[in-house]
Amino acid sequence: MQELYPGFFSSSLLFLRGAIIVGLLLYAIFSLVILKQVFLMSETIDVGFVRPIKFLATLHLIATLFILVFALFI
Amino acid sequence: MADLFVAKDQPKSDVTADYGQTQAESVQNPSQIPSSNTNPVPNANQNTAPNLDAIRNSGRMGALKYPKSEEERERIPGFTKNPLASFNIFPEGFDFINKDPEEKIILLLRKHPITNLTWILATMVLFILPAFFSVMPTFESLPKNMQILLLMVWYLITFSFAFEKFLTWFFNVNIITDERVFDVNFVSLIYREMTDAEIAQIQDVTVQLGGGIRTLFNYGDLYIQTAGEVPRIIFEEVPFPDRVAKVLRELRVEEEIENLEGRVR
Numbered sequence: 001m002q003e004l005y006p007g008f009f010s011s012s013l014l015f016l017r018g019a020i021i022v023g024l025l026l027y028a029i030f031s032l033v034i035l036k037q038v039f040l041m042s043e044t045i046d047v048g049f050v051r052p053i054k055f056l057a058t059l060h061l062i063a064t065l066f067i068l069v070f071a072l073f074i
Numbered sequence: 075m076a077d078l079f080v081a082k083d084q085p086k087s088d089v090t091a092d093y094g095q096t097q098a099e100s101v102q103n104p105s106q107i108p109s110s111n112t113n114p115v116p117n118a119n120q121n122t123a124p125n126l127d128a129i130r131n132s133g134r135m136g137a138l139k140y141p142k143s144e145e146e147r148e149r150i151p152g153f154t155k156n157p158l159a160s161f162n163i164f165p166e167g168f169d170f171i172n173k174d175p176e177e178k179i180i181l182l183l184r185k186h187p188i189t190n191l192t193w194i195l196a197t198m199v200l201f202i203l204p205a206f207f208s209v210m211p212t213f214e215s216l217p218k219n220m221q222i223l224l225l226m227v228w229y230l231i232t233f234s235f236a237f238e239k240f241l242t243w244f245f246n247v248n249i250i251t252d253e254r255v256f257d258v259n260f261v262s263l264i265y266r267e268m269t270d271a272e273i274a275q276i277q278d279v280t281v282q283l284g285g286g287i288r289t290l291f292n293y294g295d296l297y298i299q300t301a302g303e304v305p306r307i308i309f310e311e312v313p314f315p316d317r318v319a320k321v322l323r324e325l326r327v328e329e330e331i332e333n334l335e336g337r338v339r
Contacts (some may be wrong), residue, residue: 017223020227034234037264041260043171044170044258045168045169045245045249046167046170047245048157048167057237060233067223067226067230
């Protein structure tokens, strides 16, 4: 397909990359909400096992930001 | 595991209720009080309920036996130190924001762990699915960087899916204290609600257990009808629903005794 329609292929890639970046931006906000919610919930009910959950929520946000940066610079 | 509140080494008659006679009958028939117990009830309404402590000690009441020491607590069937347990009696190191200083937590409940099976299987499928991407010509024709990016996004969404399901299960707890019942509904990552009702306001408790899997793993729903602002509190898919209902029954009896004695707590 790349050989047959090089222009279409490159513009499709550009569109795909743009869509991924926009999606990741929204997803980063969602990750931040998750992190905030985890912190709020652990204050509301202290059921133990909170530190690993906070760690996972933070890792999730960091991973999202890393992928966003990766998508911006590839 | 015959009785939730009996420490393993203790004789059953010490602490459990005689369910052949209803709790109400026990309270209403002071003539059945053992004559050996002559302790007056402090601050009591002595004409109507002359010796409720005696009733409680007689073994007829379904009075709760609170563990007096750490060892006693650990001997109670249903007690665990596992923070991921879905049934934990007298949980250790557990607290919540609305708890009164003197309030004692009796039970901490979550949905039965088997209810997580669906999303765990779905996560496993989502996890191994990219292995089949290589057979898709469209994916193969993409540049290497874009392939990596798509894979990373895929695994991020997979992780998010599993994490959301886990958090929903983990924070969706039902709490029974000696004064109130709480239902914490963590509906989604951006929506939650917390409902509570006084034990004294509970009117009736219905246990609903149906279906093969629920019967096999002994979990079900508990409908708590209250006279409060929230007419119904539902404990969904909790393990050992009959035992939970029994706990609530015994707490209600405790509340009735407190009311008769004229005590606040």
